[in-house]
Amino acid sequence: MTPPPEVQDNSTVDSAGKTVSLPVIGQVSRRTALKAFGATLGIAAFGAAAKPMLEKYASMSPEEMLQRHYKELDSDERAAVINRLQDETKVRHGVDVTIRDLPPLEGVKYGYAINLSVCNGNGECMRACHKENNHDRESNQSYIRVLEMQRGSMDMEKGSTTYTHPVPDDDKFYMPVQCQQCDNPPCVDVCPVEATWKEKDGIVVVDYNWCIGCRYCEAACPYHARRFNWKAPTVPDDEINPDQGYLSNRMRPAGVMEKCTFCLHRVRDGRLPACLEACPTGARVFGNLLDPDSEIRWVLANKRVFMLKEELGTQPSFFYYFDE
Amino acid sequence: MSQTPTTPSHPSAGHELEHSQHRHMVTYPKFLWKCFCAATDGGPLFYAWMIFLTAVTLVGLSAWSHQITNGMAVTGMSDHVSWGMYIANFTFIVGLAAGGVMMVIPAYLYHDHDMHDVVIVGELLAIASIIMCLLFVTVDLGHPERFWHLMPFIGRFNFPISMLTWDVIVLNGYLLINLHICGYLLYTRFQGRKPEARFYIPVVFISVFWAISIHTVTAFLYCGLGGRPLWNSALLAPRFLASAFVSGPAFIILTLYILKRLTDLPVSEKAIKTLLQILRVTICINLLMVISEMFTEFYSGTAHTASARYLYFGLHGKNALVPWIWTAVALNIIGAIVLLSPGLSKRANWIKAACVMVFIAIWIEKGMGLIIPGFIPSTLHEIVEYTPTITEWKITAGIWAFGLLVYSAALKTTVAIIRGRVSNQSQNTSPQDVKM
Numbered sequence: 215m216t217p218p219p220e221v222q223d224n225s226t227v228d229s230a231g232k233t234v235s236l237p238v239i240g241q242v243s244r245r246t247a248l249k250a251f252g253a254t255l256g257i258a259a260f261g262a263a264a265k266p267m268l269e270k271y272a273s274m275s276p277e278e279m280l281q282r283h284y285k286e287l288d289s290d291e292r293a294a295v296i297n298r299l300q301d302e303t304k305v306r307h308g309v310d311v312t313i314r315d316l317p318p319l320e321g322v323k324y325g326y327a328i329n330l331s332v333c334n335g336n337g338e339c340m341r342a343c344h345k346e347n348n349h350d351r352e353s354n355q356s357y358i359r360v361l362e363m364q365r366g367s368m369d370m371e372k373g374s375t376t377y378t379h380p381v382p383d384d385d386k387f388y389m390p391v392q393c394q395q396c397d398n399p400p401c402v403d404v405c406p407v408e409a410t411w412k413e414k415d416g417i418v419v420v421d422y423n424w425c426i427g428c429r430y431c432e433a434a435c436p437y438h439a440r441r442f443n444w445k446a447p448t449v450p451d452d453e454i455n456p457d458q459g460y461l462s463n464r465m466r467p468a469g470v471m472e473k474c475t476f477c478l479h480r481v482r483d484g485r486l487p488a489c490l491e492a493c494p495t496g497a498r499v500f501g502n503l504l505d506p507d508s509e510i511r512w513v514l515a516n517k518r519v520f521m522l523k524e525e526l527g528t529q530p531s532f533f534y535y536f537d538e
Numbered sequence: 539m540s541q542t543p544t545t546p547s548h549p550s551a552g553h554e555l556e557h558s559q560h561r562h563m564v565t566y567p568k569f570l571w572k573c574f575c576a577a578t579d580g581g582p583l584f585y586a587w588m589i590f591l592t593a594v595t596l597v598g599l600s601a602w603s604h605q606i607t608n609g610m611a612v613t614g615m616s617d618h619v620s621w622g623m624y625i626a627n628f629t630f631i632v633g634l635a636a637g638g639v640m641m642v643i644p645a646y647l648y649h650d651h652d653m654h655d656v657v658i659v660g661e662l663l664a665i666a667s668i669i670m671c672l673l674f675v676t677v678d679l680g681h682p683e684r685f686w687h688l689m690p691f692i693g694r695f696n697f698p699i700s701m702l703t704w705d706v707i708v709l710n711g712y713l714l715i716n717l718h719i720c721g722y723l724l725y726t727r728f729q730g731r732k733p734e735a736r737f738y739i740p741v742v743f744i745s746v747f748w749a750i751s752i753h754t755v756t757a758f759l760y761c762g763l764g765g766r767p768l769w770n771s772a773l774l775a776p777r778f779l780a781s782a783f784v785s786g787p788a789f790i791i792l793t794l795y796i797l798k799r800l801t802d803l804p805v806s807e808k809a810i811k812t813l814l815q816i817l818r819v820t821i822c823i824n825l826l827m828v829i830s831e832m833f834t835e836f837y838s839g840t841a842h843t844a845s846a847r848y849l850y851f852g853l854h855g856k857n858a859l860v861p862w863i864w865t866a867v868a869l870n871i872i873g874a875i876v877l878l879s880p881g882l883s884k885r886a887n888w889i890k891a892a893c894v895m896v897f898i899a900i901w902i903e904k905g906m907g908l909i910i911p912g913f914i915p916s917t918l919h920e921i922v923e924y925t926p927t928i929t930e931w932k933i934t935a936g937i938w939a940f941g942l943l944v945y946s947a948a949l950k951t952t953v954a955i956i957r958g959r960v961s962n963q964s965q966n967t968s969p970q971d972v973k974m
Contacts, residue, residue, distance in 0.1 A: 249578065256592055263600035266607040271683055279683065283694050359918060370919035371844060391918060400764065406702035407687040408694040424694075426687055427610070427680020430702055432620040436765025438918045441617050442680065445609035468609040469680025526764045 283408065284421040284461070295423070296460060303454070303465055311456040313464050316482035318415035324476055324531060325416075325503040325510045326487075327519060328390060331537035332497040335360055335381040335388030342492030343392075346477060347463040348455050350447035357474035358392040358489060359438065392489070393418065393439035393474035394522060394530030401431035401440060401473075410471065415482070416503075416531050417475050419461040425470040432471065436523050440473045476500070503531065565962060569728050576954040577947035583800070584950065591943040598936010601929045602677050610680055612929045618922035619913040621678070623930045626905035627937070628674035630785070632756045633778060633904060635667035635712065637786010639749035640820075644812050646742050652808040655956065658723060659797070660790050661716050662948045664749070668713040670941035677933050701759045708752045715745045720948075724955050729962050753778045760912065768845035768912045777827045778904065783820040785900040787813045788893040793949070795890060801953045814883065821874045821896060828870070828903070844919070849911040856914070858923045863907045869899035 271279075277298060281287075287295065296313045303311045340356040349355035361373040365385055373389070382388065395416050402410050402418060409425040412418050432440040446468040458464040459479025466472050477487040481500075485491075490498040501510035513519065517535040524530075580588075605612050615622045641660030645653035676682050687693035688706060697703040719738055726733040757775035764770055791813050798805040835846040847853050852860050873896035875882075882888040915921045926934075954960040 252589070256596075259596050260599065263596050264603055267603035270607050274683075283687075359920075361918060369841060371841060371915065373919060375918065375920055403699050404702065404763075406696050406700045406706070407684075408696045409687070424684070424687060425681065426684045428675075428678065428702065429620045429680075430700075430759075432617065433912070434763050434765065436917050438617070438916055438920075442610070442620060444611035444613075444615070523765070528764075 278423075281423050283424050285411075292460070299460075299464060307449075307451045307454055307465075309451055309454045309456060311454065311458050311464075313458045313460050314479060314483075315460040316479060318413045318417070319482055321502075321504055323414075323416045323503045324395065324481060325501060325514070325533065326395075326476065326531065327499040327510055327513045327517075327533040327535060329497045329499070329517075329537060330387055330389055330534055332495045333360075333388045333390065333493075334495055335362055335377070335383075335386070336494060337381075338492045338494055339390055339489035339498070342488040343474070345453070346455055346480075346488035348447065348449050348458070348465055350443075350445075351450065351453075352448055355441060355447070357439070357441065358390050361389045361391060362386050363389050389534065390489075391437055391439070391522065392532075393476075394437050394528065394532035395476065397529035397531065398527060400434040400436070400526075400528060404430045404434040406430065410473075413461075417478055418473065419475055419478065420471050420473060421461070422464075422466055422470045422472070427469040427471065429471065436526050436528060440471055443468050443470055443472060565729060566725070568962070569725055572728070572960050573724075573951045573955075576951045576960045580950060584946075588943065588946065591939045591946065594939035595936050595943060598933045598939065601932035601936065605677070605929055605933065606682070612927060614925045614927045614930060616922060616924070618916045618920060619910060619924035621909050621913070622924055623906065623926040623934050624674045624678040626909040627934055628671050628678070629756060629778075629909060630901050630905040631667050631670045631674065631941075632709070632753055633782030633785050633900070634789060635664045635671065635786075636749040636753040636779070636782040637784075638662075638664035638667070638716075638790065639746055640783050640787045640816050641790060641809075641813065642742060642746055642749075644816075646739070647746070650809075650812060652806040653812060655804055656794060656797075656806075656809045658720055658952055658956075659793055659949065660786070661720050661745075662945060662952065663786070663790060663793070664716045664745075665713060665720065666941045666945035666948065668709055668716070669944055670937050671709055672713075673937045673940065674934075677937070701755065701762055704755045705752075705759060708748065708755050712745070712748050712752050715741055715748055719745065720952075724952060727955050728960065750779060753782050760908075765917050766845075766912045767842035768849075769908075771831065773827060773831055777824070777831070780820055780824040780827055781900045781904050784817060784824050784896050785904075787817045787820070788897045788900075791817070791893050792890060792897075795886065797949065797953065801949075802957055803953045810889075814877065814889065817893075817896075818877050818883075821870070821877060824900075825870060825874060828867075844915050845911040848914050848921070849907060853915065854921055856921050856923050858925065859907065859910060862902050866899040866902035866907055869895040870903070873899060 275298075277294075281295060282291070284292075292315055296315060300311055300313055303309060337360055340358045340360060343349070343356045343358050344354065347357065359375050361370060361375055362377045362381075362383070363370070363386060364372040365387055377383075395412075395418055397412075397416070399412060399418050402412055406428065407424060407426055410418060410420045410431055427442070429442055432442055443466050447466055449465075454465070455463060457479060459475070459482075462475040462478040477485075477489075481487060486500055487498075490500050499509050499513050501508035503510060503514075505511065513535065514533065517537075519533040519535040521530045521533060613622060638660035641653055641657045644650040645657040676685070679685070688695065688703075690697070695703055695706075697707075719741055722738050723733055754775045757778040760766070760769035761771055761774040791810055794805045794810055794813075797803045832846070832850070835843045844853060848856065849859050849863050851857070873892045876888050876892035876895075877883050883892075910924050914923065951960070
């Protein structure tokens with residue numbers, strides 16, 4: 215091919231002494247053509263790389279994408295959201311579930327106490343929580359961790375959550391830890407989008423449809439009470455607990471925070487938390503802190519109770535005590 | 539920047555102002571277009587570098603796509619160590635962005651004229667760094683598509699109680715401030731006009747304080763958490779600033795050497811010297827703070843030191859970070875010795891090596907070396923370690939590559955404008971004019 219005279223620069227002399235050049239179309243230089251080719255290739259690669267992500271977002275409904283914060287929804291909108299979520303569970307799992315949105319009861323503030331002289335570390339509370347709250351089966355998730363502590367020490371560093379031997383060990387005592395439903399909750403303060411807040415009855419809740427999944431609350435909580443859904447929890451269809459609460463144990467999406475809600479869907483219905491009901495030792499006491507005749511008030515008045523990490527100023531609604 | 543205006547314009551009368559506004563409607567798009575052309579035009583080395591960065595960026599994008607589709611479970615993070623490599627890099631790069639200001643202070647506050655032509659190198663670094671910061675936070679989100687929840691008035695912005703909302707404000711503000719300064723200076727230079735002080739000098743002064751604020755607020759994210767003893771220290775914010783003013787100038791010195799070699803930007807030895815002087819001071823302050831923190835942790839030996847013991851010596855047989863942190867300590871000390879030694883610090887190669895060393899040292903110290911041990915042991919004193927997965931490495935590399943892509947393109951354009959190859963008068967940039 216004969217090079218046009220104006221692009222002499224593109225020609226070189228090869229070993230045979232003949233002048234050669236790459237093809238040039240009129241005024242469009244090889245450089246521009248290559249750049250256009252490169253840009254096209256780049257855009258195509260960009261599209262290929264982003265495709266799975268874009269497909270995922272394209273499959274989401276606009277209602278889901280644009281859903282407002284829980285507190286901004288009126289009762290009709292909440293009902294519509296709940297219907298949508300119930301339908302989703304039906305489609306995905308083939309299970310009919312009832313999601314209720316029970317409001318806090320008037321004149322109630324919940325308190326929880328554990329008798330550490332009685333708790334023997336059997337872990338039934340963890341297992342009950344696991345089932346009640348539709349936790350991920352693979353990771354054996356639960357809102358409760360039971361620490362096996364060295365007798366004569368309150369140092370958690372000497373404790374263990376991974377003990378597997380028969381309980382109780384005479385040398386140890388056992389301390390279950392779950393959300394302390396703090397009156398001054400650091401997790402609520404740090405949330406940048408108000409996706410978590412404290413309800414009137416003292417329960418700290420999460421709006422799973424508003425949480426952006428930054429996990430700042432998980433870093434802020436001094437009690438390891440918060441959990442992140444690293445993937446969507448897997449629960450076998452026949453093991454799904456159909457009695458669900460909008461702010462508690464409904465099926466959680468991937469990528470959001472969750473936490474213990476004192477089984478809000480049960481306690482606001484006049485029942486007890488699943489962990490208490492499952493405890494075979496009777497170590498757990500739950501009740502209304504505002505009711506002077508409640509058992510929890512009797513414990514607070516008559517036992518020498520303490521709070522976990524009281525020095526952090528979180529003001530827990532969760533108490534521990536020993537009998538002797 | 540520009541000291542010798544070629545065509546100074548003084549729009550005073552009303553019709554002239556109107557005329558000038560109309561002119562900007564034409565000139566500004568032209569400016570953007572020519573910047574784009576300059577940023578995408580260069581020699582073989584430039585193309586190779588940009589293609590490489592694009593490829594790594596796309597690898598990162600693909601990995602992020604994978605993470606979005608399969609959930610954050612593809613990362614090495616857990617409920618015990620709930621922040622990992624992304625937030626570690628975010629924290630470090632906020633420092634890099636703040637460190638860019640260390641060129642602004644001598645250039646504008648002390649009227650150091652040798653700095654005037656290169657100060658923009660620091661401001662562009664701030665822009666590229668903030669973009670990387672925002673990306674690192676975005677890829678760390680479980681639901682990035684819900685970003686609008688974080689927008690004031692549209693979502694529910696938990697201001698002022700959540701420190702993260704402060705960070706959103708200061709980081710985006712810093713980005714806008716630097717975009718304005720760089721954009722204004724380049725645009726006036728492009729038009730062949732002298733920049734008017736009132737349009738950018740006040741903003742430059744704001745940027746100095748703002749740079750300090752971005753890193754202070756980022757430190758407050760961590761030191762405000764009472765449940766994390768390693769972070770809950772009043773020294774954290776000053777230490778963040780000290781290390782930022784090590785990593786920032788170190789990176790800029792390396793950039794200046796590269797620009798000097800590959801472009802025709804006039805980089806004076808004196809500018810590099812000024813930065814070296816800053817580096818000599820900040821590296822000592824940073825080391826002093828490290829020692830101060832280590833003394834407090836280890837001499838008192840209270841139960842609160844578990845994280846520091848884990849970081850430096852390992853705890854109950856778990857010691858994943860020990861080699862990392864001692865590498866950082868060693869690099870920091872060697873870097874400091876080189877920079878403080880009268881003989882070695884005169885040789886360019888030693889300076890470059892020392893800058894690389896302290897840059898890596900701070901990346902470890904303020905990245906993984908700060909974030910990960912904050913979670914180990916956990917608040918219930920469980921020891922669960924963290925190792926980033928290949929997906930996290932890919933995404934991290936992708937964001938770094940994208941940041942460098944932005945930085946390279948911006949520097950390319952800037953050099954072309956400063957050297958007068960791209961201006962309102964110029965017809966086309968010819969690749970033959972450009973060394974790189």
